[in-house]
Amino acid sequence: MSDAARIVVLDYGMGNLRSVEKALEHVGARAAIGADPDEVRAADGLILPGVGAFPRAMERIRATGLDELIAERAAAGTPVLGICLGLQLLFERSEELGGATGLGLLSGAVTRLDAPGLKVPNIGWAPVRWERESRLVEGIPSETPFYLVHSFVARPCGDGPRDEDVLGTAEYGERFVCAAERDNVFGVQFHPEKSSAAGLRLLANFAGICAKAPAAA
Amino acid sequence: MPLKRVIPCLDVDAGRVVKGTNFVGLRDAGDPVELAERYDAEGADELVFLDITASHERRETIVELARRTADNVFIPFTIGGGIGSVADAQAVLDAGADKVSVNSAALARPELLTELADQFGSQCVVIAIDAKRDVDEEPPTSSPTCAAPAGWFGGTWGVYVKGGRERVPGRDAVAWAREAVERGAGEVLLTSMDRDGTNDGYDLELTRAVADAVPVPVIASGGAGELAHLSAAIAEGGADAVLCASIFHYGQHTVAEAKARLAADGIEVRR
Numbered sequence: 001m002s003d004a005a006r007i008v009v010l011d012y013g014m015g016n017l018r019s020v021e022k023a024l025e026h027v028g029a030r031a032a033i034g035a036d037p038d039e040v041r042a043a044d045g046l047i048l049p050g051v052g053a054f055p056r057a058m059e060r061i062r063a064t065g066l067d068e069l070i071a072e073r074a075a076a077g078t079p080v081l082g083i084c085l086g087l088q089l090l091f092e093r094s095e096e097l098g099g100a101t102g103l104g105l106l107s108g109a110v111t112r113l114d115a116p117g118l119k120v121p122n123i124g125w126a127p128v129r130w131e132r133e134s135r136l137v138e139g140i141p142s143e144t145p146f147y148l149v150h151s152f153v154a155r156p157c158g159d160g161p162r163d164e165d166v167l168g169t170a171e172y173g174e175r176f177v178c179a180a181e182r183d184n185v186f187g188v189q190f191h192p193e194k195s196s197a198a199g200l201r202l203l204a205n206f207a208g209i210c211a212k213a214p215a216a217a
Numbered sequence: 218m219p220l221k222r223v224i225p226c227l228d229v230d231a232g233r234v235v236k237g238t239n240f241v242g243l244r245d246a247g248d249p250v251e252l253a254e255r256y257d258a259e260g261a262d263e264l265v266f267l268d269i270t271a272s273h274e275r276r277e278t279i280v281e282l283a284r285r286t287a288d289n290v291f292i293p294f295t296i297g298g299g300i301g302s303v304a305d306a307q308a309v310l311d312a313g314a315d316k317v318s319v320n321s322a323a324l325a326r327p328e329l330l331t332e333l334a335d336q337f338g339s340q341c342v343v344i345a346i347d348a349k350r351d352v353d354e355e356p357p358t359s360s361p362t363c364a365a366p367a368g369w370f371g372g373t374w375g376v377y378v379k380g381g382r383e384r385v386p387g388r389d390a391v392a393w394a395r396e397a398v399e400r401g402a403g404e405v406l407l408t409s410m411d412r413d414g415t416n417d418g419y420d421l422e423l424t425r426a427v428a429d430a431v432p433v434p435v436i437a438s439g440g441a442g443e444l445a446h447l448s449a450a451i452a453e454g455g456a457d458a459v460l461c462a463s464i465f466h467y468g469q470h471t472v473a474e475a476k477a478r479l480a481a482d483g484i485e486v487r488r
Contacts, residue, residue, distance in 0.1 A: 019291070121338075124219025
């Protein structure tokens, strides 16, 4: 596996990174947890995980300089995959806990799940509908269940609706966006590393995208 | 709505599965991780490991179990047994567990639930309750013309510790579930000590009483002996998930068969 994609799981001090790392290794990728700029620049792909609150996460990302590093690598064409809070951080802003500015790699805002009468957070397996084709979800049938734990959702939009960024949706009180994609920037609200065979397939697809991406500059 | 869940439960002592298994094709049926991989492949939605190690090395054994599971199994899993502090929980969550389950430690010090929820979020905190019907009440009537219905026990349940041997004074199971959730638990793992190990089916009345009392998911546990019991716990008991041990461990049914039965009974599950 000398040509296996080298993927760095970005560590900014929040959340459990180990499961993501092990799932990547399970599908044959070379995974490392870190935030070292040289290591990040040498990676074929980046994963931005995250558990917790948006404002605190952005604070830590800025404190470690990862915001500029992620923007630099995304602009250079390196595939980036945000998972859970990591997906939300890719957007422009969130209203969580008084609000905060995000990385802005995707257009739109993150707001509370609109699920009157239902328990929030939404926890559990939900069928995910693919709204378009993507290399990220190749071989995974539409309406395959993935595992979710979240209270907020990303709402892609920008200079006019950016519906083309919407890759997947699921239902909980409302039909919400749970996967997004623009060029080499991907995000999933669900946890592929906890979604059994379907989740592993998605990570394998991401590793495949990383292996084919232009060599790191 | 999230899909209803089927959750195999593994009792682990010093890193080994305690209840016997008769699976074919496992190199070592006593290895919890190997069994967990098998259940993942069969379609289990989550796993619960209850550590019953008595020794003081307990914390090391559950952290090691969490680590090995996270290395090999890619569905959510909960670890219970021996979690008595935020530091204990931190150790197993860092190792890759998704939730911790607490039982007697929360009864001894209910503030623990709030501490865990503040640190990790309610979605990480499961309150495990071992409940048993109160049987020391008088039947509703002693009139010879209107005998108490057979099997009448009164609709209250006590809370037990030490594997059902010791009742916690002054604790009612339904009230404790409500309090535990108010303090920060995000899910209730409810075991009927009357039914556990009987194969007679879940205590539906208990399950319904707790499900109606709390605004969080309830996992029914104790008594599953056939697949119809799983459907009943969800449809009649109001459970969001069913926990099973022996029905799967002894090879009586696979998780896939359980899912098929639930689906045939009109319950939405992950297939």
